[in-house]
Amino acid sequence: MRASLARVDAVIIQAVIAGALSFSHLHDLAEAAGQGGWKAWAYPVSVDLLLVAAWRRMREQQRSGLPSGGSRLWFLVALAASLGANVATAGLLDLAHVPALLRVVVAGWPAVAFFGGTLLAHTPRTSESVDRGASAVSEAGDSVASALTPALSEPTASGTADPEHIPALEPAADPDPAPVPTSNIHLPPALVDRAQALARELHSSTGDPADPDTIRARLGLPASMTPAVAAHL
Known part of the structure; x- marks a missing residue:
């Protein structure tokens, strides 16, 4: 506790000096530049106040x-004025002939x-900027919410929703419909007889079982009908 007080006292004393x-x-x-009387005392007050005000606003x-x-620009301007005066009065400048x-x-x-x-006084403070931003976000949210209110939430004079304003609900389309199995497709009897006759001819000529895809191609059917042809062989 005493150490912290000692440090604070040292900082205050150094700042005062x-x-x-x-x-x-x-x-x-x-005063050397021709500003005598009370005006010479007002200059250091003006420089130091601008320096402190610019520093506080910059930190905020x-x-x-x-x-x-x-804020940083005005802090540098005030710092240059203070530092320039300190250097000028260090014996480098003849104050009698400025x-x-x-x-x-x-x-x-x-x-x-x-x-x-x-300019520093009229710069919006942090709290004012935050309040304006929050109010703008709140107004935008209210407008969006009112625009998205469904028609069902607006009752008619009788207290019930108007059926004419109820939007029609369309059935949702199945994003991935299941394919119809081709094995369940029934071929006409004449086409079945023709496929079986071709299968017997191919078996007698080659000695091997007939290929369903070959029979399907000879019948002029699409490739998706190959399982249906094979089911009737």
Whole structure:
């Protein structure tokens, strides 16, 4: 418990020190760029607030799986402004003779910060996006359910379903009908006599039993009739 409190206290102290130094550097740079009085103190507040707001919004969007490109862009812009002020006041820049370009950047910062803060404030939050998505899914489900309601669920004035609106039910077709066995097909007596006569001729000429398929072919019957011919031999 004490170790965790010590770590939290160390983090808070470090954050306060770093924030105070960055705040001071931004104030000195704004004042050197011609922004005196209360305006020099407002610049560091504007930069730090945009930095924190962009960071929080970026983390929310990342946790919820939403794109965070806009929040990341404004976080980098605020970070560049803070880091640039810290480096500029490290003795590399003559604060008594600030370049004209830096004066333009400092003077145009309020418009940039206002634009970025407005975009971050109007970005839909995670809960709002989830609520909109849930309501849209619910409305779509209700519309589909109402469209698929059968006609039988709509009673007439007498309280019973209208027989005219009852759809006719067609018998389901058998997906795999069983084939009719050809052995049960009865051949005409004349055709049976002709097949048996051919079988006797073939047996007398060859000495072997007659082939049903050969007899079927001589009779001009389809191949499916071979079992029926064989049943009568």
